[in-house]
Amino acid sequence: MSQFPHSATELTLPPIPAAQSGKVLVVESNPATAEIATLVLANAGHEVLSAGNAQRALTVARRWHPDLVLLELVLPDLPGAHLCRQLRNRSPIPIIVNSLDGNPDAIDDAYTAGACDYLPKPLRTRELLDRIRVHLTAPQAA
Numbered sequence: 001m002s003q004f005p006h007s008a009t010e011l012t013l014p015p016i017p018a019a020q021s022g023k024v025l026v027v028e029s030n031p032a033t034a035e036i037a038t039l040v041l042a043n044a045g046h047e048v049l050s051a052g053n054a055q056r057a058l059t060v061a062r063r064w065h066p067d068l069v070l071l072e073l074v075l076p077d078l079p080g081a082h083l084c085r086q087l088r089n090r091s092p093i094p095i096i097v098n099s100l101d102g103n104p105d106a107i108d109d110a111y112t113a114g115a116c117d118y119l120p121k122p123l124r125t126r127e128l129l130d131r132i133r134v135h136l137t138a139p140q141a142a
Contacts, residue, residue, distance in 0.1 A: 021046050021136075023064065025057065025068070025069045026038055026049070026050040027070065034050040035050075040125050041129075044132075053076050055077055066093060068093060069093060069096070071084060072097075073103075074101075081109035081115075084113040085114060088113060094117070095115045096115070096131060097118050099118075
């Protein structure tokens with residue numbers, strides 16, 4: 001017999017929401033890194049496209065309408081913060097920036113341009129998936 005009153009034994013918990021999957025655009029100039037990120041995200045149930053430079057990323061974003069962008073800050077044709085600003089002007093989607101050097105000025109510029117989060121490289125799978133889940137399920141500011 002339970003030591004708790006009858007009402008305590010009937011406690012129901014809210015359902016745990018299923019992992020939110022979405023369309024993720026990976027903007028990464030290193031093909032090996034882009035492939036790894038794409039495989040990790042696809043394995044987690046996301047639709048993924050990648051772009052190796054800013055111009056390709058803008059084209060893909062315009063046609064494909066991703067739910068989230070994972071954006072490298074160092075791109076061959078345009079600084080990541082500039083691309084972030086251009087993407088932000090088109091849509092309120094979450095933009096998570098990442099970089100290998102962790103340059104604080106570049107990270108600050110990205111936040112000012114509209115990034116919602118930063119992850120250092122090398123990307124850790126669990127942290128990447130957790131942050132993406134959070135940003136795909138959180139309501140976005142207009």
